[in-house]
Amino acid sequence: MYIQQLYTGCLSEAAYYIESDGEAAIIDPMRDTQAYIELAGERKASIKYIFETHFHADFISGHLDLHKATGAPIVYGPETKAGFDVEVASDHQIFPLGKCMIEVLHTPGHTLESTCYLLRDEKDQPHAVFTGDTLFVGDVGRPDLAQKGDELTKEDLAGMLYESLQSKIVPLPEDVLVYPAHGAGSSCGKNLGTTTYSTIGDQKKTNYALQATSKSAFIKAVTADLPEPPSYFPINAAMNKKGYEELDAVLEKAMQPLAPKAFQEAGKQEGIWIIDTRDKEIFTQGFVPGSIFIGLNGRFAEWAGSLIPFDKQLLVITEPGMEKEAMTRLARVGFDKMIGYLEGGFNAWLKAGLPVDMIIDVESDELAMDLPFDQQLLVLDVRKESEFDAGHVADAVNIPLPQLLNPLRVAAIEDTDNIYIHCQSGYRSVIGASILKKQGFHNLRNILGGWKAIEQESKIPVAVTVTEEQLKEAEDAQAAKRDNNAAK
Known part of the structure; x- marks a missing residue:
């Protein structure tokens, strides 16, 4: 028996290769399937x-392409309704694999069709359970991703998830290995641990x-x-359920080299988005006007899915040699x-003498010097609301990064504002600055190091947001303290 976890870091996704006596099974394959073959x-x-394990919402699975390449059947759990041929397994159905067996454990809760797969060894003993998004290390799958037409609340699904865990997973022997579909950084849970496997115990x-x-x-x-799920989740879930175009066909269309002037002309067409995937430090020094930065060195695919319209045609800029990697991740x-x-790449654009835009990078101490004197200065914080609430520059405006594409939110920014933009460490703020540039805001500066650097700058006034719930908790604590003192 052989098990290999194939982990894709930029999506925090784990696929699995299981083998016994010359027969292999793949669990939750990625869209690019060559590694398994x-x-x-x-x-x-x-x-x-x-x-x-279920219809994934955070990535396109490779089940269709892998089936075409190998002829292996695509197996889903009970209650699955797909737009292509699948084998819908029954609860506790056994699939022989060499000298081992894989048992189907239907565990609805994250989604209705969510299913775990229990690997039984040569002696028919439980060895490992592949839990998909039912159970993570340190967390469980979020129950607020009901698919269109399910008409279920997150409380309904959470109740199902509780029953699934208690009846199918918790009773397993404590030494059974737990192999989930995701690790830390995934938006499929809210508290995922830093390791990618564990044990039931x-x-x-x-x-x-489980407490x-x-x-x-x-x-x-x-x-x-529960944080707001990325906007692309329903799109990916629907594609996984209905079917999608073969990856080879997608890449054949994508891998078209365009000389700088041809690229410029193509970019002028209505509805075209230009995505620049270079490092943020390089991007700010010069880029094709109107392009959006989403660096390959960050959570590229997740931010692309959250920000780029799926109905738009895309042109891509990368470091030479990284074109296929970028297209595959998209x-x-x-x-x-x-x-x-x-x-x-961009060097060819420069050599062609074509127009260039840039973003001014500044250190946090420059913000500290300008704050007291610039009446038009606007500190724009593009972190999540929870991050902003935990600590921010006093009087800063918080527009979380995905909302910069919402005209109603961007209306809070005046044309006369001197915008100083930041996030936690610098990646999201460069994305945000490029979005604002595309929308016509050019009087802006990107704060290097983000909030981490600002916190260290003693001359910048900071604040925290106190919620009504926190105020109520504080008032209750004070009341309890007074009651205790009175009782004494």
């Missing part, structure tokens, strides 16, 4: 099954969701403080309208 070839095994001791003493307590715990989250890239 090559691994099976190297190990002289044949791929017998493609198992999907460790999760029963440390996972906050709940009742169903109602569990529902309250897992539905509290395809992983459902983009299929890439139509070409800048041949020779």
Whole structure:
């Protein structure tokens, strides 16, 4: 028996290769499937099954392309309704794999079709459970991603998830390995741990969701403080459910080299978006006017899915040699309208003498010097509301990055404002600055190091946001203290 986790860091996604006696199964494959085919070839095994734990919302799965390449059936759990041929397994159905077996455990809650797969070894003993988005290290799958037509509340799904965990997962032996579909950084949960696997015993001791003493307590715990899911989640879930274009066909259209002047002309067409994937430090020094920065060195695919319209055609700028990597990552989250890239990269654009835009980078001490004297200075914080509430520059305006594309939110910025933009450490603020540039705001500066640098600058006044709930908690604490003192 052999198990290999194939982890894609920029999406915090884990696929799995399982093999026994020359037969292999793939669980939750990514859209680019060559790695699984090559691994099976190297190990002289044949791929017998493609198992999907659910219709993923955060990436496009590779089940269709892998099925075409191998002929292996695509297996989903009970209650699955797909727009292509699948084998819908029954609860506790057994799939033989070499000398081992894989048992289907239907675990609705994250989604209705969510299913875990229990690997039983040569002695029919539970060895590992592949939990998809049902159970993570330190967390469980968010229950607020009901698909269109399900008509279920997050509380409904959380209740189902509780029953699934208690009846199918918690009773497993404590030494059974837990292999989830995601690790830290994924938006599919709110408290994922830093390791990518665990055991049933460790999760029963440390996972906050498994500490709940009742169903109602569990529902309250897992539905509290859920961050807004990325806007592309419903699009990816629908594509995984209905079907999608083959990756090779998408990349064939995308991998079209365009000389600088041809790239410039293509970029002038209505509805075209230009995406620049270079490092942020390089981008701010010079870029093609109107292009949006989303660097490959950050959570590229996730931010692309959250910010770029899926109905637009895309032109891409990368460092030479990184074109296919960028296109593949875009395809992983459902983009299929890439139509070409800048041949020779940005240096070729410069050599052609074509127009260049730039973003001014400043240190936090420059903000400290300008704040007391510039009446038109606007500090724009593009972090999440929760980050802003925990600490921010006094009188700063908070517009979380995805909302910079909302005209109603951007209306808070005046043409006369001197904009100093920042995030936590610098990646999101450069994205935000490029979005504002595209919208016609050019009087702006990007604060290097973001909030981390600002916190260290003693001359910048900072504040925290106190919510009504926190005020109520403080008042209750004070009342309890007074009651205790009176009792004494």
